Amino acid sequence: MIQEHILGEIQDVREDGTAVITAGLPDLDRALLRQYKKVEIILPDGRRISAEQRRKVYAILGEIAEYVDGIRNADTIEEQKRLLKMEFMVKRMESAERRMFSLSDCDMSTAREFITYLIDFVIANDIPTKVPLIEQCEDVSRYIYSCLVNKKCCICGKPADLHHVQSVGSQGYRDKINHIGLEALPLCREHHTESHKIGQESFMGKYHLQPVKIDKKIAKLYRLSIKGE
Numbered sequence: 001m002i003q004e005h006i007l008g009e010i011q012d013v014r015e016d017g018t019a020v021i022t023a024g025l026p027d028l029d030r031a032l033l034r035q036y037k038k039v040e041i042i043l044p045d046g047r048r049i050s051a052e053q054r055r056k057v058y059a060i061l062g063e064i065a066e067y068v069d070g071i072r073n074a075d076t077i078e079e080q081k082r083l084l085k086m087e088f089m090v091k092r093m094e095s096a097e098r099r100m101f102s103l104s105d106c107d108m109s110t111a112r113e114f115i116t117y118l119i120d121f122v123i124a125n126d127i128p129t130k131v132p133l134i135e136q137c138e139d140v141s142r143y144i145y146s147c148l149v150n151k152k153c154c155i156c157g158k159p160a161d162l163h164h165v166q167s168v169g170s171q172g173y174r175d176k177i178n179h180i181g182l183e184a185l186p187l188c189r190e191h192h193t194e195s196h197k198i199g200q201e202s203f204m205g206k207y208h209l210q211p212v213k214i215d216k217k218i219a220k221l222y223r224l225s226i227k228g229e
Contacts, residue, residue, distance in 0.1 A: 006024065009023070060115070128157070134208070156191065161187065161222075165183040177225055179217065
């Protein structure tokens, strides 16, 4: 489908959350002919990447470069940056937003998504890191979900099992209940034991965790029962 892309400006934001946007049409006759009714709106983040985000990106890229190339230096980091930026654009950016970006001046939202992509890459490829990934992530919930999918402890990165945040009773009862919507964390044996020792609330606060809700993908991965199955 051929689309026209024009820039508009938000004139007002109403109390109900709707926005009044004005945009000039490049060709009025063509607009009337095509009878435009609906528009796709992309809201670019006006904030620039922060120094902390940039530090996180290069720290993670350094870990990847050291694992992939066996050495961490300016050349190997730059090569991994080039490759992973291209993969990120293809796999994570919407087609309308797909464009090359610079880590010197990209917006904060792009930086946040790129950090999340790098962390997902590290988890999926079992790349060891000197700094725990939970300290580098920008979106804790998405990080924990990725750890659940890859069965990695969200605290230390060791092999993990699914830990129910809510009590779900004995194994026999667990096999009968609907797990969809219940909150969970991926924890190794050591941190699972710690969570019971100090209590859920203290454990969550200590590691700044945000449990995620079990969906069908997680339920299938861990062979959890769901309603009607």
